[in-house]
Amino acid sequence: MIPFVDAHIHLWDLGRLRYPWLTPPFADDWPNGSVEAIARTYLPADYRAEMARWHVVGAVHVDAGAHPSDALAETEWLEGLAKAEGLPSAIVAFAALDDPNLDATLAAHVRHPRVRGIRHIVNWHADPQRSYTPRDVTRDDRWQRGFAKLAEHGLSFDLQCYPGQMPALAEVIARHPDIPVIVNHAGMAVLSDPDGAAEWRRGLAALAWHRHVSVKLSGFGFARRDWTPGFVRDTVRTVIDLFGTERAMFASDLPTDRLFGGIDAQMEACHAAVADFTEEDRRALFGRNADRIYRIGLGC
Secondary structure: OOOEEEEEEOOEOOOOOOOHHHOOOOOOOOOOOOOHHHOOOEOHHHHHHHOOOOOEEEEEEEOOOOOHHHHHHHHHHHHHHHHHHOOOOEEEEEOOOOOOOHHHHHHHHHOOOOEEEEEOOOOOOOOOOOOOOOOOHHHOHHHHHHHHHHHHHOOEEEEOOOHHHHHHHHHHHHOOOOOOEEEOHHHOOOOOOOOHHHHHHHHHHHHHOOOOEEEEEOOHHHHOOOOOHHHHHHHHHHHHHHHOOOOEEEOOOOOHHHHHOOHHHHHHHHHHHOOOOOHHHHHHHHHHHHHHHOOOOOOO
16 A cells, blocks of 8 residues: 555644634535534544555644634644654644734744644635635735745645635745645635636646645545545546646545545545556655655655
8 A cells, every 4th residue: 555644634622722613503504514523523543543544654734723812722732642643744733824923923833843834724705605704815915925924934835715816826926936835625626606617727727837836636525515536536637737746645634524425435536546647656646745845754
């Protein structure tokens, strides 16, 4: 089995930190439906049990939506988990890039040795039921100045947005080639939009033009809740055509992606999607790229 460095996981202890999105009441009109099914404490032992088939050698924890004032506490907790449990291998922490106190927050995060990057979810859509934010903050000068500060702290940026935002974001990203950017969840196509599939390809192409941008092959259910192996294959092959095999990496997005199906079926679909690739390319996609891009040092 090819070693797997999972490029995107979440852990949470609902008795320790506040997670507003995992707190009742739950509603089906959230952008991805009710999350009640995953609103349970989820720790490294739970993750390892779910991934028992897949030769996990490392995993990147991405901010799990803790209350913003608990962001530093989340990083501290994750560092403790890593020392005790061996996971996570690297941390992408939360910081709002338009926060006036951003410099202090970034400095506090990078005091923890496993912190590699920042995620500030910026998905905005004209349909309020689809949108995660009330406006597109990426258009704000303050947000763009905050993005530029990541370089001063040696941090990458995990970009979770919608395709319609990508062309403008590509212009911002082009001005900062010293900030590695990792697109989350295969770009989160909005297939219900009239031009959804084409807009997704255009947006990803604009980002892929810049060599310091890479992408995660995960979150297929965000685009199509009833995903099929064929849909996974088409998504994976389209993304790899744009980014190549050195700038793409597979991820489980556990436990969130369990909202859309079982992880074993998802992993089987991912392996099948690239079954005809060379072993070197498959090793890159399932492990080496995440190890390199997140500067983990596993040498897998």
